[in-house]
């Protein structure tokens with residue numbers, strides 16, 4: 001059913017009793033053209049674009065828990081396309097453009113809000129680095145503005161400009177960046193894919209692969225054996241685990257990242273702000289909670305919860321940036337398990353096994369990439385060649401020395 | 417998370433720097449494929465794992481710490497120096 005003002009009003013008049021479920025909770029069929037493992041944002045978007053762009057709708061998304069229970073429902077909802085390196089920029093900008101048209105396309109309110117993302121700089125060196133990044137963005141046709149101190153002050157007068165150690169000198173602003181309601185992205189893609197015939201199968205964990213020689217021909221799951229011509233992995237923090245079932249080792253470590261929400265407050269922060277002298281980013285949800293986060297905990301983890309030193313570190317970042325935050329109480333915090341890759345950039349590629357495809361290594365920045373990742377992964381699955389926006393994101397780039405290392409940290413995942 | 421340093425006793429993990437899996441061993445020079453495997457590929461297990469931690473704000477020793485990645489329980493630590501001999 002199409003959502004519209006009319007449907008809203010007529011359901012409201014009927015007491016909102018007769019809304020239908022937004023998508024079909026399907027039982028698994030014995031075979032499909034494509035199986036997507038993982039019902040997070042990337043898996044659901046992949047299934048949707050397979051159906052929409054390539055007419056491949058005999059597709060199942062297999063999710064071991066419930067859709068939206070992974071990182072897609074755990075992130076701090078920031079979207080932007082302010083990358084530096086040519087291997088990354090086209091994908092994140094494709095994604096940004098898809099966000100801009102997403103709600104009309106899938107007829108679902110994902111609360112896409114282009115409220116601007118501002119990265120602050122606190123030293124001359126950092127200003128130069130941001131100027132370079134802004135120039136790289138503009139050369140790719142992406143909006144970027146370098147603000148001086150007064151420019152920042154006009155937007156956010158309440159920041160701590162004269163902090164003795166890290167005075168704010170200015171910032172790099174991407175006005176088209178912003179936030180998107182994360183759960184709605186999972187539900188919206190699920191509904192749009194389901195409408196086009198995709199089966200979304202929950203409580204269905206993949207436990208092994210069916211193999212004929214070097215070809216993958218399906219999966220074993222907790223709900224039985226399912227065959228498919230192609231199997232696509234989009235399991236985020238569990239990529240190594242699932243790849244190991246096919247005998248593959250990946251250039252990935254799983255790490256935990258925490259997120260925090262304050263009690264609901266009146267509107268104070270109109271956009272997204274990141275502190276450049278530590279790692280701290282903050283925005284305010286439409287419900288009023290301040291949503292913020294910082295560094296990953298820094299050690300391998302599958303625990304989906306972090307430790308207190310990072311809580312302290314994140315709160316210190318917040319206090320350094322905007323001391324007023326000290327008046328607010330922290331309401332809740334949680335963790336998610338991310339696939340930190342060896343160069344900090346994602347992998348969207350075939351694998352050494354025929355019929356098995358990989359979408360992984362999104363680190364802590366994969367939410368913004370959800371639409372683009374789905375679109376280019378669907379292209380790879382349907383066309384057997386990389387999408388023009390994702391030609392550099394190969395699995396063999398590590399062995400070949402073609403890493404895409406935005407931070408220049410080398411093969412040390414906890415530093416990306 | 418506390419790490420039982422053989423020199424300093426149980427200390428908060430924030431005193432340590434993390435390197436990662438202790439299993440990979442540097443191959444002989446000249447074998448590019450083995451070197452790429454060593455530098456980039458990891459088992460990344462969900463479960464017990466031996467990893468290298470550096471006691472930066474303590475005795476500055478490198479340790480091999482045994483820790484479960486599913487619940488962060490630390491079950492032991494020994495000096496990394498001389499581990500080739502004991503392994």
Ligand SMILES: Cc1cc2nc3c(=O)[nH]c(=O)nc-3n(C[C@H](O)[C@H](O)[C@H](O)COP(=O)(O)OP(=O)(O)OC[C@H]3O[C@@H](n4cnc5c(N)ncnc54)[C@H](O)[C@@H]3O)c2cc1C
Nearest residue numbers: 038040041042064070071072075076078206336366367368
């Ligand atoms: C705290 C936090 C904050 C973040 N903030 C941001 C941000 O502000 N901006 C941004 O761009 N990114 C952010 N990220 C990163 C982003 O959330 C992830 O990169 C992205 O969501 C990963 O893709 P996904 O949505 O498909 O993952 P997920 O939602 O994790 O989907 C993977 C799914 O695979 C399933 N799965 C795993 N194993 C199996 C199996 N064997 N069988 C079947 N299913 C399986 C899981 O249950 C899971 O549902 C953040 C992440 C975290 C944890």
Ligand SMILES: [Zn+2]
Nearest residue numbers: 421424474475
């Ligand atoms: Zn010590």
